Amino acid sequence: MLINGGEIVTSKLLKQLEDDLISVKTFLRIHKSFIANLAHIKSIDRSNKGSEVLFANGQSIPCTYFDLLKERLELI
Numbered sequence: 001m002l003i004n005g006g007e008i009v010t011s012k013l014l015k016q017l018e019d020d021l022i023s024v025k026t027f028l029r030i031h032k033s034f035i036a037n038l039a040h041i042k043s044i045d046r047s048n049k050g051s052e053v054l055f056a057n058g059q060s061i062p063c064t065y066f067d068l069l070k071e072r073l074e075l076i
Helices: 014-020 066-075
Strands: 027-031 034-037 041-047 050-055 060-063
Touching: 014 034, 027 060, 027 066, 034 060, 041 066, 050 066
Parallel strands: none
Antiparallel strands: 027 034, 041 050, 050 060
16 A cells, blocks of 8 residues: 555566565565555554554554564664
8 A cells, every 4th residue: 555545556576576676675575464664664563463553654563574574674
């Protein structure tokens, strides 16, 4: 989902998009269904139910790769 709430529809697999964005350090796959722009993360909520990433625009998505996300955020 985009900042303005829009979406981009593509015929590429998420893995292909992930491979295309590998050199852009601000993008990271944080869930099997989501690639996030780390520059727009406002906070990370970690509860008993798992992790959820909250973005500056108020939207949130689940995060199953928390350790990888934490590691990448430390590098930025």
